[in-house]
Amino acid sequence: MKKVIYALILLLVVVSGLVFANHEIKNEASKKPTSKPLSAAERAAELKRWEATPEGIKFKEWKASPEGKKVLDGAAKINKHINDSTNMEAVVTSLSLPPGSRLGFGVMVRMDGDDYILSFGLEKSNEFQQLRSLKVNDKIIIRSRGVSYAPKYSYPIVAGDYIERDSKIIYKRAPNKGGC
Structure with missing residues (x-):
């Protein structure tokens, strides 16, 4: 009987040691350096580097094109409303997005x-059900x-x-989970 108890205690010690050793290895792995936010100078340097790539050159050409200027002017026109989080009146012109778009609903x-x-983003469930009633x-x-x-x-x-029709809320985005 004593031999069985000693064997069980020895087994318990060995298993505890393995669990403890594995825990320390996981803690060391989680202490990897996290990337800190870039400073303004680093951001500017990274932007200059990207602008030199073929994608950056195409983007700059698009911004200078008449179509790009039209899009940028439209974005600038509503920027104050967005920054102030104020209401914007709109009229629905189409219930579908342009062909080939990958923006979700x-x-x-x-x-x-x-x-x-x-x-509104990718559909996950019935969260856009009331929006489907738009005409x-x-x-x-x-x-x-x-x-x-x-x-x-x-x-x-x-x-x-946030979307409202006839003074009734038909959609309100859920706040992000776990933070701001």
């Missing part, structure tokens, strides 16, 4: 005489956290965070 809208892509020529109120653009699209891309 979205619609086309017109605000202040310019057309925009109103993008062409519906007047909506939009609040957004950002506007972007890309040479692939002929319109600025507005991120849809």
